[in-house]
Amino acid sequence: MKSVRKMAVVAAAGLMAVALTGGCSGSGGGSSTGTMKKDDVELMIRTDAAIATNIAAWAVTCPSDFTGKVGTTMTCTMVNTQSGGGTGRSFPITITITKIDSKGGVHFSEKGIPGASN
Secondary structure, eight states, rough: HHHHHHHHHHHHHHHHHHHHHHHHHHOTTSSEEEEEEEHHHHHHHHHHHHHHHSSOOEEOOOOSEEESSTOOEEEEOOOHHHHSSSTTTTEEEEEEEEEOOOOEEEEEEEOOOOOOOO
């Protein structure tokens, strides 16, 4: 069962690479600002947290779409929803725009995921 969950998480991570570009909007041609939809940001953080912690049950809430220039930050909240000892533990996750691609797509780094090398 554990290997099936890992495969699902790895598959989701691969899909997120596509969603990173496909879910973004902005003006083309080397835009200095970009946007990623709130739902896409939350899904990426959940996926990265599942990979880093081997726990698939994370609830992530971000305050809004992630819009800005390189260096813009936003803090989302991640909560462990898996039954057991860690249920309800909350973690602030700070994301920072590291790159805006030529189509206005946002690339970002994350800090605060337990067990991740960030």
